Structures are given as C-alpha cells and as structure tokens.
Amino acid sequence: MHTEALVQSILVPLFLILLTTVEDTLLQSVSQVGGVCKFSSESSLRRCRTPDGKICSGRGKCDCGVCICEATDPGKFYGPRCDCHDWVCSTYDGTTCNDRGYCDCGMCECDEGWFGDACQFQEECNLPSKKSKALCKNPEGVVCSNRGTCHCGSCMCNNKDNRGLVTGRFCECDDSECLDEDTGEVCGGHGQCYCGNCYCASGWHGDKCEFQCDISPWESKRRCKARDGKICSNRGTCVCGECNCHDLDPSGEWGDIHGDTCECDERTCHQTYDRYTDGYCTGHGQCNCGTCDCKEGWAGKKCEHPLSCSLSLESSMKKCQGTSNWPCFGRGQCQCGQCACYPPGDSRVTGKNCECDDRQCENISGDICGGYGYCSCGRCICEDGWFGKLCQFPRSCDLSKVQSKKLCETSDGVMCSGKGSCHCGQCICRPQDWWVSGEYCECDDRECDKHDGLICTGNGLCNCGNCECWDGWMGNACEIWVGAEY
Structure with missing residues (x-):
C-alpha cells in the first residue's frame, strides 16, 4: 500500500504537469493560424483574465489568449491563468505535504490514512488523551496556544475564515501579518509566509513583498557584496542593490552598523556595549569604522590600557585572560592586568579573571x-x-520504554529530532554538539546572535536560536547594558 501511494504521489503530479503543457500547446496552436493570432487584443486578454480582473493573475504575460507564466523563486506559477503555485504545500521542515501526499495547484492530496492542509494529521490515533495533550503544549504549557484543538499529539489550528492564517506546530503563528493591506493577498502574491514573516520571490522585496527591483538578483548581490565577499558583511539585508544595515539601537536612531556594505561595526569600539554612556574606546579614543584611534597616553584595541601602567599591553592582557580566549572571560574590563567584573555589584560574576x-x-x-x-x-x-x-x-523513571519514547518523538515520529537520546520522556541532546537544544533537540543555538565572539555576549541564555537576556541587559545579542551606572 505504501509503495502504491508513493508511486501515485510521483506519477500524478507529473501527469498534471504534462497535461497542462499539452493543453497550453493545443490552445496556442488553435488560437494561431500561420503564426498570426486570430483573436483580437480584447478577446485575447479576456481569455487570460482571472475573475478578479487580473491578467494571468499578475504573474505572467498573455500571448494570444494563453498565459505564459513567470518562473520565479521560491516556486513556479502554473495553470491556465498562472493561478497555481505549490508554496502552500511546503511545510516548515522543507517537505511537501509532509511527504504524505502530493501537491495539486497549492492543495495537498493526502495519502490514505492522513488528512489536513499539509497531511499532518493521522486518521487513526493510538495515543492516550493525556499524552496527546502533553505533545500539544507550547513552551508556556498552553495547549495549541489556545488557538486550536489537539488531535493525536498535533494541533489543529482554528481557521474560521478558511484562509489558514493560524499556523505553526502549536498554532503560535499569525500569518495575517503577511497580508497585503491593499490586495489582501498573502505576501502580495509574491512570496511565502512563515510564521508571520514574508519570504519574497526573487526580484521582490518589502515587508509584504510589495516592491519590485528594477535590477537582476545577480546585480543586486554584486552591489551589496563587501570586500570580504559577504553580502552586506553579514550585518544587513540586501534590497535591490542597497544594504539595509541591522541597527541594534532600540530607539531606532542611526546605529553603530553602517557603511555602503555595512562594513563598519562600531560596537567593537565599546568596552561594554552601552549606548547610553560614552563607552566608545573606553572614553580614551575615537571610533573610526569599528577601529579605535587612541588618544595620547592610551593603547589597546579599545584604548583600555594606560601607557603609564608598569605592565606592557600584552602582559596586561595575558594576566587578565587566564584560561580564556577573552580578557576577563568576556565579563569584565582589564585594567593594568586586573579584572573589574561587570555588571558591578553582581555577586554572581566573580573570580580573579571573572571566570565564575x-x-x-x-x-x-x-x-x-x-x-x-x-x-x-x-x-x-x-x-x-x-x-x-x-x-x-x-x-x-516510572515510565516504560514505549511510553518514554512516545513523549520524546516529534510530530513526524523522529525521536529527539535524531540529535539526542530519550530518558524518561525527556530528550537529552548530544553533549558533543553544544549548539543542539530544545525540548526535542530541534533548536540550533548557533543561530543566536554574537558580540565579540560570545553567544548572547555572555549576558544571557540562548533559547532555541534567540537570546534571553539577564536583568540589566538587552539587544539581539544581550550586548546593551541598561542597568545602573558603573
């Protein structure tokens, strides 16, 4: 049965594509005589027009009553009026219809025994109600985020408008944030929405994919490429050949990351990144595109070393480093070979080199x-x-191995996402892969922002790719100190 379903899932889409191609070819041949279109311009456009008045759904050109669809990322439009695409069949793990069916014009046709918009629900369920409910709880312990019902360990999100705008494993996503205010289309019809964020097709940009570039994607990337070959120096987003640098200033004013390709990062000029005090170059120099030009009498990467100190800069830093690669373990300021740990007065950060x-x-x-x-x-x-x-x-542990394993399985049946072992219904992620975390080892903590080479700047915890900052710190990488003055 599984083999038959697999063959069907492969052959049927191929047959549909072939059929569409044949239909288009036949219509093209009938509509033209001797290479000349026999339809009037008005009649040709009428055949290409969708019920809402758009020609080829705004995604192609009309050629003698036949739509020639544009091939764009992240998917190809097809169909008689370019009104079909398979983006909505793609799931968050990159599969199509969860590999349990095939996609037909944006609709999943599920294999036997499965149902749902993405073939995510199993018709027969052997899970006890309590365990099913436990699998449906979000990190805050709320079943389906109070926006859906639990079925066999999977959330069925409430979508009364039948537009499928409430999504996510725990119904935590609101894709209405992707709707274009003017057209009402998801991502303007030029992109795909993932958990409230639009990922635009090539050549389109904007929060709702509402703007189109007048240059090619290749030319756009060429203009945004920095000297090191990285697009916008990995500190910004390339939009139509121009870099929009990531600004970490919560006030929204001009930030510390700037330059045509975001090549200047003046955060590196801070001893402790603090926008609310004069922390550039420890107050003993001027920041020039991320490099400190020190005043007379001072030296060091951040002008932190007084030349009046009896120790050389190298000796001072060596005494402050201890067994770490960073002076004061990245948790303090090195002053003539001695560490002043920060935040000041916090008894939790201690040690000669702030190592504890x-x-x-x-x-x-x-x-x-x-x-x-x-x-x-x-x-x-x-x-x-x-x-x-x-x-x-x-x-x-009071659970049997079978019970324990069930609680460790993800919605697609993989134990601990294949990156850990199961103990008493809880996943223990592989210790050698320090970046793997999460309830089901599904998170990659390498995605957490860094500053000065430290994840979350050492001032917070990495929680499934996002920094959770400790009191007194904020910013994408917990690099901004907003607590008491030093």
Missing part, C-alpha cells in the same frame, strides 16, 4: 539548578537522584 558566572546555573525561569542542586563557579552540583547541566533529569 553563576548566572549559567539559572534556567529561563531563574531557577538555580532546577531546585535540585547548588551552583559552584557557574556549574551545577546536583543532589542524589538528579543529573544534567541544570539538574533537570531524574535518575529514576
């Missing part, structure tokens, strides 16, 4: 070692019966 950071023992909720241990120089010492980086795993 007891904030590392806290989870997102602020609990220390999960309440089952104590913190020693940034590491949890767990009580008997508990283990894990934050003492979050109990050694004893």
Whole structure:
C-alpha cells in the first residue's frame, strides 16, 4: 500500500504537469493560424483574465489568449491563468505535504490514512488523551496556544475564515501579518509566509513583498557584496542593490552598523556595549569604522590600557585572560592586568579573571539548578537522584520504554529530532554538539546572535536560536547594558 501511494504521489503530479503543457500547446496552436493570432487584443486578454480582473493573475504575460507564466523563486506559477503555485504545500521542515501526499495547484492530496492542509494529521490515533495533550503544549504549557484543538499529539489550528492564517506546530503563528493591506493577498502574491514573516520571490522585496527591483538578483548581490565577499558583511539585508544595515539601537536612531556594505561595526569600539554612556574606546579614543584611534597616553584595541601602567599591553592582557580566549572571560574590563567584573555589584560574576558566572546555573525561569542542586563557579552540583547541566533529569523513571519514547518523538515520529537520546520522556541532546537544544533537540543555538565572539555576549541564555537576556541587559545579542551606572 505504501509503495502504491508513493508511486501515485510521483506519477500524478507529473501527469498534471504534462497535461497542462499539452493543453497550453493545443490552445496556442488553435488560437494561431500561420503564426498570426486570430483573436483580437480584447478577446485575447479576456481569455487570460482571472475573475478578479487580473491578467494571468499578475504573474505572467498573455500571448494570444494563453498565459505564459513567470518562473520565479521560491516556486513556479502554473495553470491556465498562472493561478497555481505549490508554496502552500511546503511545510516548515522543507517537505511537501509532509511527504504524505502530493501537491495539486497549492492543495495537498493526502495519502490514505492522513488528512489536513499539509497531511499532518493521522486518521487513526493510538495515543492516550493525556499524552496527546502533553505533545500539544507550547513552551508556556498552553495547549495549541489556545488557538486550536489537539488531535493525536498535533494541533489543529482554528481557521474560521478558511484562509489558514493560524499556523505553526502549536498554532503560535499569525500569518495575517503577511497580508497585503491593499490586495489582501498573502505576501502580495509574491512570496511565502512563515510564521508571520514574508519570504519574497526573487526580484521582490518589502515587508509584504510589495516592491519590485528594477535590477537582476545577480546585480543586486554584486552591489551589496563587501570586500570580504559577504553580502552586506553579514550585518544587513540586501534590497535591490542597497544594504539595509541591522541597527541594534532600540530607539531606532542611526546605529553603530553602517557603511555602503555595512562594513563598519562600531560596537567593537565599546568596552561594554552601552549606548547610553560614552563607552566608545573606553572614553580614551575615537571610533573610526569599528577601529579605535587612541588618544595620547592610551593603547589597546579599545584604548583600555594606560601607557603609564608598569605592565606592557600584552602582559596586561595575558594576566587578565587566564584560561580564556577573552580578557576577563568576556565579563569584565582589564585594567593594568586586573579584572573589574561587570555588571558591578553582581555577586554572581566573580573570580580573579571573572571566570565564575553563576548566572549559567539559572534556567529561563531563574531557577538555580532546577531546585535540585547548588551552583559552584557557574556549574551545577546536583543532589542524589538528579543529573544534567541544570539538574533537570531524574535518575529514576516510572515510565516504560514505549511510553518514554512516545513523549520524546516529534510530530513526524523522529525521536529527539535524531540529535539526542530519550530518558524518561525527556530528550537529552548530544553533549558533543553544544549548539543542539530544545525540548526535542530541534533548536540550533548557533543561530543566536554574537558580540565579540560570545553567544548572547555572555549576558544571557540562548533559547532555541534567540537570546534571553539577564536583568540589566538587552539587544539581539544581550550586548546593551541598561542597568545602573558603573
């Protein structure tokens, strides 16, 4: 049965594409005699016009009553009036209809035993109600984000308008944010919406993919390429040949990242990144496109070293580094071979080289070692019966192996996303892959922003690709200090 379904999922779309091609060819041959169109211009356009008045849905050209559809990313339009595309059949993991069916003009035709817009629901369910409900809870513990119902461990999102605008594994996404205010189309009909954000087709840009470039994508990238070959120096977004630099200033004013290709990053001139004080070059120099030009009597990458110090710059930095690659472990300021840890007065950051950071023992909720241990120089010492980086795993287990495995499986049936092992219904992600995290090891913490080479600048926790900052810090990389003055 599975083989038959697989063959069907391959042959049927091929047959539809072939049929469409044959239909277009036949219509083209009938409409033309001797290479001359026999339709009047008005009649030709009428045949290409959609019910809402658009010619070829605005995605192609009309040639003697036949639509010639444009081939664009992220998908190709097809159909008699270029009104078909398969974007909506693509799921968040990159599959089409979750590999349980085939796509027909933007609609999933599911294999036997599956249903749903993306063939995500199984008709027969063997999961107990309690376990099914547990799989449907979002990180805050709310079933389907109160925007859907739970079916066999998967959320069926409420979409009363039949437009499918409530999406996501836990119905956490609101794709109405992708609707173009003028046309009402998702991403203006020129892109795909993922969790409220538009990903535009080639040649289109804007929050709702409403603007079109007058240059080719190749030329656009060429203009945005920095000297190191990176597009906008990896610090901005290329839009029609111009770089929109990422500005981390919460006030929205001109930021520290600038230049034609965002090549200037003046955050590197801060000893501790703090927009609200004169922290450039430690107050002893001027920042020039990310490089400190020090005043007389000062030296160092950030003009932090007084030449009056009895130690050389190299000796001072070496004394401050200890066993780290960064002076003061990236948690303090090196002053003539001695570390001043920050934030000032925070007893959790201690040590000769600020090497002890007891904030590392806290989870997102602020609990220390999960309440089952104590913190020693940034590491949890767990009580008997508990283990894990934050003492979050109990050694004893009341679940059977089958029950435990069910709780560790993702919605597509993969245990711990293939990146960890299962213990008592909880995933233990591979320790050698430090960047893998999440309830099902589905997160890549390498996606968290860095500053000075440190993830979340060492001032927060990486939570599934996003920095969760500790008190007193903010910014994409927790690099902005907004607490008390030093």
